[in-house]
Amino acid sequence: MTLQAPWGHARLLPLITRAAQAGRLPQSVLLFGPEGVGKRSIALWTAAQLQCREPSPPCGQCRDCRLAVRMQHPDIHLHFPMPRPKSGTPQKMQEASEAMRRERLDLLAKDSLTPLDEGAATGIYLSAIRNIRAAASKRPVMGEFTVFVIDRAEAMVPQAASQQAANAFLKLLEEPPDFVYILLTSSRQAALLPTIRSRTAPLHVPAPAAEQLAEHLVEAHGADPAVAQAAARQCGGALGPALRLLESGDGDAAATADRLFGALMSGSFSARQRAAAEFSSRGARATLGPAVEELRTRMRDLLCSAVGTPELAFSPKTVESALSGGRERVGGEETPDPDAILATFPALDVAAEAANHNLNPQSTTAVLLRDMSRALSGKPGA
Ligand SMILES: [Zn+2]
Missing domain, CATH: 1.20.272 (Zinc Finger, Delta Prime; domain 3)
Structure with missing residues (x-):
């Protein structure tokens, strides 16, 4: 994990920066776009930018930035689909969910391309939602803001068993406390609950052109030009899948x-x-x-x-x-x-x-x- 500006979004990132610095960034945002183009990286970069208090954030050097890179910033909460915690009391399930999340964050800190989605048997379950709500109800630990990044937000499934918790989360999305930002990502926008879609400001993250990605794969990753071109085309300009293809x-x-x-x-x-x-x-x-x-x-x-x-x-x-x-x-x-x-x-x-x-x-x-x-x-x- 680094705080370098995510590659391939030279147009989008300055827009985010200007909005954040002018205090105009909507508090509930949905970053949507093709799989593997870097939506999570952009969301985490935005989160670090909101925390860093240096002149051109994220500076990458200050305490906030260093904690963000290690995925240990107490006011940046990354959530993503995980296996369902074993049944127990709500308290126990929330603890189990949090332990699983910490484990995966450590892996992600070592390698930002670690795939977090482990297939169909995962979701963003009630215990995680409860943890999010609990964290959002407290003031930030270090700075001005608490930032939630919820990756693959379409995995937040309707949970009939607890309509109350679901409603409370929707209320949080709709009217977050003024110190809270919630950045959702999804490559399957149509699969998102309409109640979530309607409460977030959409921000499209496009895939860079395949030719541009091919050049980047050659220059920054030392790929053979022909291989880079094929990989870039096959992956439709998305960096993550192309890198995995090259690695394999x-x-x-x-x-x-x-x-x-x-x-x-x-x-x-x-x-x-x-x-x-x-x-x-x-x-x-x-x-x-x-x-x-x-x-x-x-x-x-x-x-x-x-x-x-x-x-x-x-x-x-x-x-x-x-x-x-x-x-x-x-x-x-x-x-x-x-x-x-x-x-x-x-x-x-x-x-x-x-x-x-x-x-x-x-x-x-x-x-x-x-x-x-x-x-x-x-x-x-x-
Ligand atoms: Zn900084």
Whole structure:
């Protein structure tokens, strides 16, 4: 965790700063935008800015800033979905919830990209809401403000068992004490309770352009340019997912698959030949296998687009750009027919099997692209 201004938001951050310094920042804000663009980082940076009393906050040096970086500032409360605490008295459950939260904050202090969401079995439950209300009813410990950051606020589920607590939280959102700020984040704005949406000032956090992210990945994270471009496109400009992709090493396979997919969709024989020739002649299992699997997901995305559900695609931008590139070159051609797309899958199975047996990746890829291309043009086995 650092207090550097979160990357990729050069337009948004000065707006927040000006509003905060002029005392015009709304007290209940909803930061919404795509997954992984840095909404939580922006909220925590804003929280530190509200606490820091130096001339250009957050200075990163003062006591407030240092505590904020370590996730230990007593007046900054980060909440996020967690497993439900074991049943017990409300008091015991609140304590258990708080202990879990502290544990995760320590992890987050060490690595700000630690994924906090552990799947569907988590939520922001009543015990956490009660803790928030308790903290909001006391004056801040160190400074002027108490700031709550509630990450993935859509995980605040309606809790019929305690309408009273839910209502009290809504009242807090609607009329916070003058020393309280509540910053909610969500990438699933539609899933938020309408009662929460209507009580917060919306602040859109857009994803930076993929090209801009690719440059950043090369300059600040030493990524290979081709890998960076593929990762940035696949993640739609979102930094968090792109970094995880690079770390996992799957970025290489994604870049290769994008290259193969582009060659395939170009409809050009020589482009396919060139794409195949870029493989080294050995080590198919390590390089070709993962790329074939990635290419399979591109074809799946293409199928989503062909059957009219492009929103289900994993990397819609890749498909879109390959399709528009193909249209320009081939001249007015539409998305391939769903049956033709389905007919390419057997060739992928054959290539996966070949990669698994460590066959020559160049010739395997040449055959793969030839067979897929034939299937797409409706001439399988021609
Ligand atoms: Zn400071």
